[in-house]
Amino acid sequence: MNRPQIILIGVNHKTAPVEIRERLTLEGDLVQSLALLKSLPEMDEVLFLSTCNRVEILAAAQNGSQALAALMKLWTEKSGLAVSELEKGLYVRKDNEAVAHLFRVASSLDSMVVGEPQILGQLKDAYRSASDTGSTGTVLNRLLHKAFSVAKRVRTETAIASHAVSISYAAVELARKIFGELNGKTAMLVGAGEMAELAAQHLKTHGIKRLIVANRTLERAVQLSKELGGEPIGLDEMDDALIEADIVISSTGAPGTVISGKRIKKIMRPRRHRLLFLIDIAVPRDIEPEVNKIDNVYLYDIDDLKGVVELNKSQREKEAKKAERIVEEEVIKFEQWLESLEIVPVIQKLQKKAENLRQRELDRSMKALKELTPKQKKAIETLTRSIVQKILHDPIITMKNGAKNGCDNKALLESACRLFKLDTVKDEKIAPSKEKRNT
Secondary structure, eight states: OOOOEEEEEEEETTTSOHHHHGGGSOSSOHHHHHHHHHTSTTOSEEEEEEOSSEEEEEEEESOHHHHHHHHHHHHHHHHOOOHHHHHHHOEEEETHHHHHHHHHHHTTSSSSSTTOSHHHHHHHHHHHHHHHTTOOOHHHHHHHHHHHHHHHHHHHHSOTTTTOOOHHHHHHHHHHHHHSOOTTOEEEEEOOSHHHHHHHHHHHHTTOSEEEEEESSHHHHHHHHHHHTOEEEEGGGHHHHHHHOSEEEEOOOOSSOSBOHHHHHHHHTTTTTOOEEEEEOOSSOSBOGGGGGSTTEEEEEGGGGHHHHHTTHHHHHHHHHHHHHHHHHHHHHHHHHHHHHHHHHHHHHHHHHHHHHHHHHHHHHHHHOTTOOHHHHHHHHHHHHHHHHHHHHHHHHHHHTTTTTTOOHHHHHHHHHHHHTGGGSOOOOOOOOOOOOOO
């Protein structure tokens, strides 16, 4: 198996605003997006990660340049963005840089809030979908499993997740800055997913009086309300709830806006123009930006939360440095595994040639030893196979450990091919190893 190239392209909260990120989420659900990416002939393996703060494509391909060009063409066609506009916020990582970036993402070192736990779960969900649809193979399976173990090491060996915060927590902190204290306030969640649930937990911790949960599926709203002591409603009942709410946090998976400027204007009079605080933490956005122009209405989206997040950075910098060292160490280990992919075909050729020689000489000898019993023939068969295995043991171990011992793998493999004249051995297709799923 030739060593594949690993490429990663994407945008995140640091490089592109939300209006650009939301145009790169591709059409349809995650399975449809994966099918679209996997249909590109340049792709061998691919994974698609889309969260509120980042949109990334991770791929393994024999020709990284062709794969990158194909991904760029697809993204510009589907997003409607000009290449120049896309490239302003786009980052491209290749091979070790791509591996290091993925490890940093999994470990929450690249998150808006360093140490937040959500991104690891989102990455696992993305991998699960890719694996279930057959979009990943030997390389990405191994890479993603390694990313999960790196994230575990970081959380175990550093205190980066102490007093963990998230986008939801940052949203509640922003609400506290606006209102001072949240005691006695009424909050409404629009959407009942993981982000909304985390926001609700933080709101309850800070003493809100009443929690309303609005969701497209009423069953889910009822379930979350039961867990958190809230009041479930359907989205069609949202106008009455907006009249009563002080804080609205919206985080649905809707493809378009859920709360329009027209709707907010309509409810402000019965509210007696009481202050209304809206936080939109969805991508694509749930709330029309024009809402911010209405008197006594304050709208914040994900990008506005950066200021709140900055407050957490200083206490995490020391632990982040420890985590970066872990990432560097694990990148080296993965690089060694990648190099081993080039060794496998050489080892297989060596074993094949040795077995062919053993079988040929054994067949020749057996013609002169016709008087042997079946038991004796079997004993000779076992003996010759054992001798070949013992002779090959040291060369094979030397090749496998070459990278670990600081050897030049390419030179080592070329020497082995010359010494054993392996170039004359017909190539055999290597069956990809099946990685154990552990997500």
